Amino acid sequence: MKAAVEAAGLKAHYMIQPLGYHTPDAGVQGFIDLPEFPFGLEPRLITRWDAARYARESYDAGIRFIGGCCGFEPYHIRAVSEELSAERSGFFPANSIHGAKCLEIHTKPWVRARASKNYWSSLNPSTGRPYSAALSRPDQWGVTAGDSLVKQHEEATSAAELEAGRLHKESLGN
Numbered sequence: 001m002k003a004a005v006e007a008a009g010l011k012a013h014y015m016i017q018p019l020g021y022h023t024p025d026a027g028v029q030g031f032i033d034l035p036e037f038p039f040g041l042e043p044r045l046i047t048r049w050d051a052a053r054y055a056r057e058s059y060d061a062g063i064r065f066i067g068g069c070c071g072f073e074p075y076h077i078r079a080v081s082e083e084l085s086a087e088r089s090g091f092f093p094a095n096s097i098h099g100a101k102c103l104e105i106h107t108k109p110w111v112r113a114r115a116s117k118n119y120w121s122s123l124n125p126s127t128g129r130p131y132s133a134a135l136s137r138p139d140q141w142g143v144t145a146g147d148s149l150v151k152q153h154e155e156a157t158s159a160a161e162l163e164a165g166r167l168h169k170e171s172l173g174n
Helices: 002-007 048-060 074-083 098-105 117-121 159-171
Strands: none
Touching: 048 074, 048 117
C-alpha cells in the first residue's frame, strides 16, 4: 500500500494497531473465528519482544503511529516505547527492561545467562499446557457482516437464533 501511495505522488500518514495475539490459524473473520475467542486467548499472547520487533519493523517501513488493539497489554506498549527510544530522544521509562540487562544481577546463573535481548527476542515460548495444540481449527462459519447469523442486536439472543447457529455449525461439520 505504501509503495502505491508514494507512486501516485500522494502524502499519507500511516498507523498500525495490531492484535496482541498470534493467530496464524485464524479464519475469514480473523481471531473471532478461533474456538478460544473470546475467553481463552491468553496462551496466544505475543511477548514483549514480539511487540518490540513489530514496532521496529513498522517504524522501519515508515509507520509513525504505532499502537495496539485487542490483547495488547501495558507491557507491550512499554516494549514499543523502549524499542523506539532512540527515535524519541533516547527516553527510557523508569525500571526499563531494555536488553534484559536487569537479569545480570539475578542470583541464579542460568537466569543471568538469559540477560540479553538476543536470547529473549529469539525465544519461541511454549504454552506450558500439557497436550496443547500447536494451532486451533477455526469454526469456519464463513459468514461475515450482513449475514443474519451475525447481525448484532440489543436484546438477548433468542432460542431460535441459537438453534439456527447450532444447525449451521453442524452443517459445516464442526
